[in-house]
Amino acid sequence: MSLLKPFDLSVYVITDTRLSRGRTNQEVILKAIAGGATCIQLREKDLSTREYFHMALALRELTLQHGVTFIINDRLDVALAVEADGVHLGEDDLPAAAARPIMPPEMILGVTARNVQQALQFQEAGASYLGVGSVFSTETKGNTGKPIGLQGLADIARRVKIPIVGIGGITAQRAGEVITAGASGVAVVSAVVSAPDLTGATREFAHAVSKARSQA
Protein backbone atom coordinates (compact mmCIF):
# COMPACT_ATOMS: atom_id res chain seq x y z
CA MET A 1 0.00 0.00 0.00
CA SER A 2 2.82 2.38 0.82
CA LEU A 3 4.23 4.65 -1.84
CA LEU A 4 7.50 4.78 0.06
CA LYS A 5 10.64 3.27 -1.27
CA PRO A 6 11.79 0.52 1.10
CA PHE A 7 14.31 1.79 3.61
CA ASP A 8 16.45 0.05 6.19
CA LEU A 9 17.01 1.82 9.49
CA SER A 10 19.10 -0.98 11.05
CA VAL A 11 22.39 0.91 11.37
CA TYR A 12 21.67 4.59 10.98
CA VAL A 13 24.78 6.79 11.04
CA ILE A 14 24.49 10.56 11.54
CA THR A 15 27.35 12.83 10.48
CA ASP A 16 29.01 15.47 12.59
CA THR A 17 32.31 16.79 11.28
CA ARG A 18 33.05 18.38 14.68
CA LEU A 19 33.30 14.83 16.10
CA SER A 20 34.98 13.13 13.15
CA ARG A 21 38.63 13.59 14.14
CA GLY A 22 39.42 15.65 11.07
CA ARG A 23 38.02 13.12 8.63
CA THR A 24 35.72 14.40 5.88
CA ASN A 25 32.12 13.25 5.71
CA GLN A 26 32.94 11.39 2.50
CA GLU A 27 35.58 9.38 4.33
CA VAL A 28 33.35 8.84 7.37
CA ILE A 29 30.46 7.62 5.25
CA LEU A 30 32.50 5.32 3.03
CA LYS A 31 33.99 3.69 6.13
CA ALA A 32 30.59 3.40 7.81
CA ILE A 33 29.10 1.82 4.70
CA ALA A 34 31.99 -0.65 4.60
CA GLY A 35 31.06 -1.63 8.16
CA GLY A 36 27.41 -2.17 7.33
CA ALA A 37 25.65 1.20 7.76
CA THR A 38 22.24 0.98 6.07
CA CYS A 39 21.19 4.61 6.38
CA ILE A 40 23.15 7.87 6.43
CA GLN A 41 21.88 11.16 7.76
CA LEU A 42 23.71 14.34 6.85
CA ARG A 43 23.58 16.70 9.83
CA GLU A 44 25.83 19.73 9.95
CA LYS A 45 24.86 22.89 11.77
CA ASP A 46 27.62 25.36 10.96
CA LEU A 47 27.44 25.51 7.17
CA SER A 48 25.83 28.02 4.86
CA THR A 49 22.99 26.68 2.73
CA ARG A 50 25.29 26.70 -0.28
CA GLU A 51 27.94 24.65 1.55
CA TYR A 52 25.33 22.23 2.91
CA PHE A 53 23.91 21.81 -0.60
CA HIS A 54 27.28 20.97 -2.12
CA MET A 55 28.07 18.51 0.67
CA ALA A 56 24.64 16.93 0.26
CA LEU A 57 25.14 16.62 -3.50
CA ALA A 58 28.43 14.75 -3.01
CA LEU A 59 26.98 12.40 -0.38
CA ARG A 60 23.85 11.76 -2.49
CA GLU A 61 26.13 10.49 -5.26
CA LEU A 62 28.12 8.33 -2.87
CA THR A 63 25.09 6.79 -1.12
CA LEU A 64 23.40 6.05 -4.45
CA GLN A 65 26.52 4.22 -5.63
CA HIS A 66 26.37 2.05 -2.50
CA GLY A 67 22.60 1.60 -2.34
CA VAL A 68 22.33 3.20 1.09
CA THR A 69 19.39 5.33 2.21
CA PHE A 70 20.28 9.02 2.38
CA ILE A 71 18.48 11.43 4.72
CA ILE A 72 19.10 15.16 5.22
CA ASN A 73 18.66 16.79 8.61
CA ASP A 74 16.50 19.93 8.87
CA ARG A 75 16.75 21.30 5.32
CA LEU A 76 13.86 19.99 3.26
CA ASP A 77 14.77 22.35 0.43
CA VAL A 78 18.28 20.89 0.24
CA ALA A 79 16.85 17.36 0.44
CA LEU A 80 14.49 18.11 -2.46
CA ALA A 81 17.22 19.81 -4.49
CA VAL A 82 19.65 16.87 -4.27
CA GLU A 83 16.90 14.22 -4.45
CA ALA A 84 17.77 12.71 -1.09
CA ASP A 85 15.62 9.76 -0.03
CA GLY A 86 14.26 11.75 2.86
CA VAL A 87 14.46 14.50 5.42
CA HIS A 88 14.68 14.28 9.22
CA LEU A 89 12.99 16.98 11.27
CA GLY A 90 13.71 17.69 14.93
CA GLU A 91 11.92 20.00 17.30
CA ASP A 92 13.74 23.13 16.05
CA ASP A 93 13.00 22.33 12.41
CA LEU A 94 9.88 22.60 10.24
CA PRO A 95 6.85 20.95 11.88
CA ALA A 96 6.08 17.58 10.28
CA ALA A 97 2.54 18.69 9.45
CA ALA A 98 3.91 21.67 7.51
CA ALA A 99 6.56 19.63 5.71
CA ARG A 100 4.55 16.61 4.54
CA PRO A 101 2.26 18.54 2.12
CA ILE A 102 5.24 19.98 0.25
CA MET A 103 7.03 16.61 -0.09
CA PRO A 104 6.61 14.03 -2.84
CA PRO A 105 4.50 11.20 -1.34
CA GLU A 106 7.29 8.66 -1.80
CA MET A 107 9.85 10.79 0.05
CA ILE A 108 10.81 9.61 3.56
CA LEU A 109 9.88 11.90 6.45
CA GLY A 110 11.67 11.16 9.73
CA VAL A 111 10.63 13.00 12.87
CA THR A 112 12.13 13.09 16.37
CA ALA A 113 9.72 12.00 19.11
CA ARG A 114 10.26 11.89 22.86
CA ASN A 115 7.00 10.35 24.04
CA VAL A 116 3.88 8.48 22.95
CA GLN A 117 1.80 11.62 22.45
CA GLN A 118 4.34 13.15 20.05
CA ALA A 119 4.82 9.81 18.32
CA LEU A 120 1.10 9.48 17.56
CA GLN A 121 0.90 13.10 16.49
CA PHE A 122 3.82 12.79 14.04
CA GLN A 123 2.54 9.48 12.68
CA GLU A 124 -0.77 11.23 11.99
CA ALA A 125 1.11 14.11 10.32
CA GLY A 126 2.64 11.68 7.85
CA ALA A 127 5.97 10.66 9.35
CA SER A 128 7.54 7.62 7.66
CA TYR A 129 9.62 6.71 10.72
CA LEU A 130 10.38 8.17 14.14
CA GLY A 131 13.73 8.88 15.74
CA VAL A 132 13.07 8.08 19.38
CA GLY A 133 15.20 9.20 22.30
CA SER A 134 17.40 9.95 23.90
CA VAL A 135 17.30 6.28 24.84
CA PHE A 136 20.32 6.54 27.14
CA SER A 137 22.19 9.57 28.43
CA THR A 138 24.55 11.12 25.91
CA GLU A 139 27.14 13.83 25.59
CA THR A 140 26.55 14.55 21.91
CA LYS A 141 25.50 18.14 21.47
CA GLY A 142 21.89 18.50 20.44
CA ASN A 143 20.71 15.34 22.20
CA THR A 144 19.61 16.80 25.47
CA GLY A 145 16.77 16.06 27.83
CA LYS A 146 16.22 13.24 30.28
CA PRO A 147 16.71 9.79 28.71
CA ILE A 148 13.47 7.93 27.98
CA GLY A 149 15.10 4.54 28.57
CA LEU A 150 14.28 1.22 26.95
CA GLN A 151 10.84 1.31 28.56
CA GLY A 152 10.03 4.71 27.00
CA LEU A 153 11.12 3.38 23.63
CA ALA A 154 9.06 0.19 24.04
CA ASP A 155 5.97 2.23 24.96
CA ILE A 156 6.27 4.19 21.73
CA ALA A 157 7.03 1.11 19.61
CA ARG A 158 3.83 -0.58 20.83
CA ARG A 159 1.66 2.40 19.96
CA VAL A 160 2.76 3.33 16.43
CA LYS A 161 2.61 1.47 13.13
CA ILE A 162 5.63 3.17 11.56
CA PRO A 163 9.18 1.98 12.25
CA ILE A 164 11.22 3.65 14.98
CA VAL A 165 14.93 4.08 15.37
CA GLY A 166 16.46 4.54 18.81
CA ILE A 167 18.90 7.39 19.30
CA GLY A 168 21.04 8.73 22.13
CA GLY A 169 23.87 7.10 24.01
CA ILE A 170 23.51 3.73 22.29
CA THR A 171 26.69 1.65 22.37
CA ALA A 172 27.29 -1.54 20.40
CA GLN A 173 27.01 -3.38 23.73
CA ARG A 174 23.48 -2.06 24.27
CA ALA A 175 22.25 -1.94 20.65
CA GLY A 176 20.68 -5.38 20.97
CA GLU A 177 18.46 -4.27 23.87
CA VAL A 178 17.19 -1.36 21.78
CA ILE A 179 16.15 -3.71 18.98
CA THR A 180 14.56 -6.13 21.44
CA ALA A 181 12.60 -3.22 22.94
CA GLY A 182 10.96 -2.66 19.57
CA ALA A 183 13.22 -0.47 17.44
CA SER A 184 13.88 -1.25 13.78
CA GLY A 185 17.34 0.19 14.10
CA VAL A 186 19.86 2.18 16.09
CA ALA A 187 21.00 5.70 15.25
CA VAL A 188 24.50 6.71 16.23
CA VAL A 189 26.71 9.75 15.96
CA SER A 190 29.91 9.81 18.01
CA ALA A 191 30.05 6.05 18.70
CA VAL A 192 30.77 5.68 14.99
CA VAL A 193 32.07 8.98 13.62
CA SER A 194 34.54 9.49 16.48
CA ALA A 195 35.80 5.90 16.48
CA PRO A 196 39.44 5.52 15.38
CA ASP A 197 38.38 2.29 13.61
CA LEU A 198 35.20 3.60 12.11
CA THR A 199 34.45 0.56 9.96
CA GLY A 200 35.03 -1.79 12.88
CA ALA A 201 32.80 0.29 15.16
CA THR A 202 29.98 0.25 12.61
CA ARG A 203 30.39 -3.49 12.14
CA GLU A 204 29.92 -4.04 15.89
CA PHE A 205 26.57 -2.24 15.68
CA ALA A 206 25.53 -4.22 12.60
CA HIS A 207 26.38 -7.51 14.34
CA ALA A 208 24.54 -6.53 17.51
CA VAL A 209 21.41 -5.63 15.53
CA SER A 210 21.51 -8.87 13.53
CA LYS A 211 22.07 -10.95 16.63
CA ALA A 212 19.17 -9.36 18.53
CA ARG A 213 16.87 -9.98 15.56
CA SER A 214 17.89 -13.62 15.20
CA GLN A 215 17.08 -14.16 18.89
CA ALA A 216 13.67 -12.46 18.67
Add this chain to the structure above:
Amino acid sequence: MSLLKPFDLSVYVITDTRLSRGRTNQEVILKAIAGGATCIQLREKDLSTREYFHMALALRELTLQHGVTFIINDRLDVALAVEADGVHLGEDDLPAAAARPIMPPEMILGVTARNVQQALQFQEAGASYLGVGSVFSTETKGNTGKPIGLQGLADIARRVKIPIVGIGGITAQRAGEVITAGASGVAVVSAVVSAPDLTGATREFAHAVSKARSQA
Protein backbone atom coordinates in the same frame (compact mmCIF):
# COMPACT_ATOMS: atom_id res chain seq x y z
CA MET B 1 2.84 34.05 -21.48
CA SER B 2 4.20 34.09 -17.95
CA LEU B 3 2.76 31.79 -15.32
CA LEU B 4 3.94 34.18 -12.63
CA LYS B 5 1.53 36.14 -10.53
CA PRO B 6 2.11 39.85 -11.14
CA PHE B 7 4.44 41.38 -8.58
CA ASP B 8 5.48 44.93 -7.86
CA LEU B 9 9.09 45.52 -6.83
CA SER B 10 8.75 49.32 -6.58
CA VAL B 11 9.37 49.66 -2.84
CA TYR B 12 10.90 46.44 -1.60
CA VAL B 13 11.46 46.34 2.17
CA ILE B 14 13.72 43.69 3.73
CA THR B 15 13.41 42.89 7.43
CA ASP B 16 16.22 42.78 9.96
CA THR B 17 15.14 42.74 13.59
CA ARG B 18 18.69 43.60 14.67
CA LEU B 19 18.20 46.99 12.98
CA SER B 20 14.56 47.58 13.89
CA ARG B 21 14.99 49.48 17.17
CA GLY B 22 13.21 46.83 19.19
CA ARG B 23 10.12 46.81 16.98
CA THR B 24 8.75 43.43 15.90
CA ASN B 25 8.68 42.48 12.23
CA GLN B 26 4.88 42.65 12.35
CA GLU B 27 5.06 46.28 13.45
CA VAL B 28 7.80 47.11 10.95
CA ILE B 29 5.89 45.59 8.08
CA LEU B 30 2.54 47.14 8.92
CA LYS B 31 4.20 50.56 9.10
CA ALA B 32 6.09 49.98 5.84
CA ILE B 33 2.90 48.90 4.09
CA ALA B 34 1.16 52.03 5.39
CA GLY B 35 3.93 54.05 3.73
CA GLY B 36 3.57 52.29 0.39
CA ALA B 37 5.84 49.22 0.50
CA THR B 38 4.85 46.94 -2.39
CA CYS B 39 6.99 43.93 -1.54
CA ILE B 40 8.25 42.52 1.76
CA GLN B 41 11.19 40.17 2.16
CA LEU B 42 11.60 38.26 5.41
CA ARG B 43 15.31 37.95 6.14
CA GLU B 44 16.47 36.86 9.58
CA LYS B 45 19.70 34.99 10.12
CA ASP B 46 19.70 34.09 13.81
CA LEU B 47 16.52 32.02 14.10
CA SER B 48 15.99 28.28 14.18
CA THR B 49 13.99 26.88 11.28
CA ARG B 50 11.00 26.48 13.58
CA GLU B 51 11.17 30.12 14.69
CA TYR B 52 11.64 31.32 11.09
CA PHE B 53 8.65 29.22 10.02
CA HIS B 54 6.36 30.70 12.68
CA MET B 55 7.47 34.23 11.86
CA ALA B 56 6.95 33.56 8.15
CA LEU B 57 3.47 32.18 8.82
CA ALA B 58 2.46 35.34 10.68
CA LEU B 59 3.86 37.64 8.01
CA ARG B 60 2.26 35.60 5.21
CA GLU B 61 -1.12 36.26 6.82
CA LEU B 62 -0.39 39.94 7.23
CA THR B 63 0.90 40.51 3.69
CA LEU B 64 -2.05 38.60 2.21
CA GLN B 65 -4.46 40.83 4.10
CA HIS B 66 -2.77 43.88 2.58
CA GLY B 67 -2.20 42.52 -0.91
CA VAL B 68 1.57 42.91 -0.71
CA THR B 69 4.04 40.50 -2.30
CA PHE B 70 5.79 38.31 0.27
CA ILE B 71 9.25 36.85 -0.34
CA ILE B 72 11.34 34.67 2.00
CA ASN B 73 15.12 34.94 2.08
CA ASP B 74 17.20 31.75 1.72
CA ARG B 75 14.74 29.12 2.97
CA LEU B 76 12.83 27.70 0.04
CA ASP B 77 11.34 25.01 2.28
CA VAL B 78 9.89 27.64 4.62
CA ALA B 79 8.64 29.64 1.62
CA LEU B 80 6.89 26.54 0.25
CA ALA B 81 5.46 25.60 3.64
CA VAL B 82 3.85 29.01 4.26
CA GLU B 83 2.92 29.55 0.60
CA ALA B 84 4.95 32.71 0.27
CA ASP B 85 4.83 34.37 -3.14
CA GLY B 86 8.51 33.70 -3.62
CA VAL B 87 11.99 33.06 -2.35
CA HIS B 88 15.12 35.18 -2.65
CA LEU B 89 18.46 33.42 -3.00
CA GLY B 90 21.84 35.05 -2.41
CA GLU B 91 25.29 33.70 -3.05
CA ASP B 92 25.37 31.66 0.19
CA ASP B 93 21.96 30.09 -0.48
CA LEU B 94 20.76 27.34 -2.81
CA PRO B 95 21.91 27.90 -6.40
CA ALA B 96 19.06 29.23 -8.58
CA ALA B 97 19.47 26.33 -11.01
CA ALA B 98 18.95 23.84 -8.15
CA ALA B 99 15.98 25.70 -6.69
CA ARG B 100 13.89 26.38 -9.80
CA PRO B 101 13.10 22.70 -10.59
CA ILE B 102 11.66 22.13 -7.09
CA MET B 103 9.48 25.26 -7.18
CA PRO B 104 5.95 25.61 -8.52
CA PRO B 105 6.25 27.39 -11.90
CA GLU B 106 4.19 30.37 -10.69
CA MET B 107 6.37 30.94 -7.62
CA ILE B 108 8.67 33.96 -7.74
CA LEU B 109 12.42 33.28 -7.71
CA GLY B 110 14.60 36.27 -6.85
CA VAL B 111 18.36 35.99 -7.17
CA THR B 112 21.17 38.35 -6.19
CA ALA B 113 23.43 39.36 -9.09
CA ARG B 114 26.53 41.53 -9.05
CA ASN B 115 27.37 41.68 -12.75
CA VAL B 116 26.07 41.04 -16.26
CA GLN B 117 27.47 37.52 -16.44
CA GLN B 118 25.69 36.43 -13.26
CA ALA B 119 22.53 38.23 -14.32
CA LEU B 120 22.35 36.35 -17.62
CA GLN B 121 23.18 33.06 -15.88
CA PHE B 122 20.42 33.48 -13.28
CA GLN B 123 17.89 34.62 -15.88
CA GLU B 124 18.68 31.44 -17.81
CA ALA B 125 18.28 29.40 -14.59
CA GLY B 126 14.73 30.68 -14.22
CA ALA B 127 14.99 33.76 -11.99
CA SER B 128 11.83 35.90 -11.96
CA TYR B 129 13.70 39.04 -10.92
CA LEU B 130 17.22 40.02 -9.91
CA GLY B 131 18.38 41.87 -6.81
CA VAL B 132 21.26 43.93 -8.16
CA GLY B 133 23.94 45.57 -6.07
CA SER B 134 25.31 46.84 -3.96
CA VAL B 135 24.41 49.95 -5.95
CA PHE B 136 26.00 52.31 -3.45
CA SER B 137 28.25 51.63 -0.47
CA THR B 138 26.41 50.37 2.59
CA GLU B 139 26.97 49.48 6.20
CA THR B 140 24.21 46.86 6.42
CA LYS B 141 25.74 43.52 7.31
CA GLY B 142 25.61 41.06 4.46
CA ASN B 143 25.84 43.68 1.74
CA THR B 144 29.55 43.70 1.19
CA GLY B 145 31.72 44.03 -1.87
CA LYS B 146 32.60 47.03 -4.01
CA PRO B 147 29.52 48.99 -5.12
CA ILE B 148 28.57 48.46 -8.77
CA GLY B 149 27.19 51.98 -9.08
CA LEU B 150 24.36 53.23 -11.28
CA GLN B 151 26.38 52.32 -14.36
CA GLY B 152 26.75 48.69 -13.22
CA LEU B 153 23.03 48.51 -12.60
CA ALA B 154 22.23 50.08 -15.99
CA ASP B 155 24.52 47.58 -17.75
CA ILE B 156 22.58 44.69 -16.20
CA ALA B 157 19.16 46.26 -16.84
CA ARG B 158 19.98 46.60 -20.55
CA ARG B 159 21.02 42.95 -20.88
CA VAL B 160 18.21 41.05 -19.10
CA LYS B 161 14.50 40.72 -19.80
CA ILE B 162 13.42 40.15 -16.21
CA PRO B 163 12.88 43.05 -13.80
CA ILE B 164 15.66 44.13 -11.50
CA VAL B 165 15.58 45.78 -8.11
CA GLY B 166 18.52 47.85 -6.93
CA ILE B 167 19.88 47.17 -3.45
CA GLY B 168 22.61 48.59 -1.23
CA GLY B 169 22.98 52.05 0.22
CA ILE B 170 19.95 53.50 -1.60
CA THR B 171 18.51 56.57 0.12
CA ALA B 172 15.19 58.20 -0.73
CA GLN B 173 17.25 61.05 -2.23
CA ARG B 174 18.95 58.67 -4.67
CA ALA B 175 16.08 56.24 -5.30
CA GLY B 176 14.99 58.14 -8.40
CA GLU B 177 18.40 57.71 -10.05
CA VAL B 178 18.17 53.95 -9.51
CA ILE B 179 14.82 53.81 -11.28
CA THR B 180 16.07 56.03 -14.10
CA ALA B 181 19.08 53.71 -14.50
CA GLY B 182 16.70 50.86 -15.29
CA ALA B 183 15.51 49.29 -12.04
CA SER B 184 11.86 48.37 -11.48
CA GLY B 185 12.23 49.13 -7.81
CA VAL B 186 14.49 49.85 -4.88
CA ALA B 187 15.23 47.41 -2.06
CA VAL B 188 15.96 48.83 1.36
CA VAL B 189 16.79 47.51 4.80
CA SER B 190 18.05 50.00 7.40
CA ALA B 191 16.86 53.14 5.57
CA VAL B 192 13.35 51.93 6.38
CA VAL B 193 13.50 49.47 9.28
CA SER B 194 15.80 51.68 11.38
CA ALA B 195 13.88 54.89 10.70
CA PRO B 196 12.14 56.35 13.76
CA ASP B 197 9.26 57.33 11.43
CA LEU B 198 9.11 54.13 9.46
CA THR B 199 5.95 54.94 7.53
CA GLY B 200 7.28 58.37 6.59
CA ALA B 201 10.60 56.92 5.47
CA THR B 202 8.84 54.35 3.28
CA ARG B 203 6.60 57.05 1.81
CA GLU B 204 9.67 59.05 0.75
CA PHE B 205 10.92 56.05 -1.22
CA ALA B 206 7.49 55.49 -2.77
CA HIS B 207 7.29 59.14 -3.84
CA ALA B 208 10.81 59.12 -5.27
CA VAL B 209 10.06 56.00 -7.34
CA SER B 210 6.76 57.44 -8.66
CA LYS B 211 8.39 60.74 -9.52
CA ALA B 212 11.26 59.14 -11.40
CA ARG B 213 8.78 57.05 -13.42
CA SER B 214 6.59 60.02 -14.29
CA GLN B 215 9.66 61.84 -15.63
CA ALA B 216 10.85 58.91 -17.73
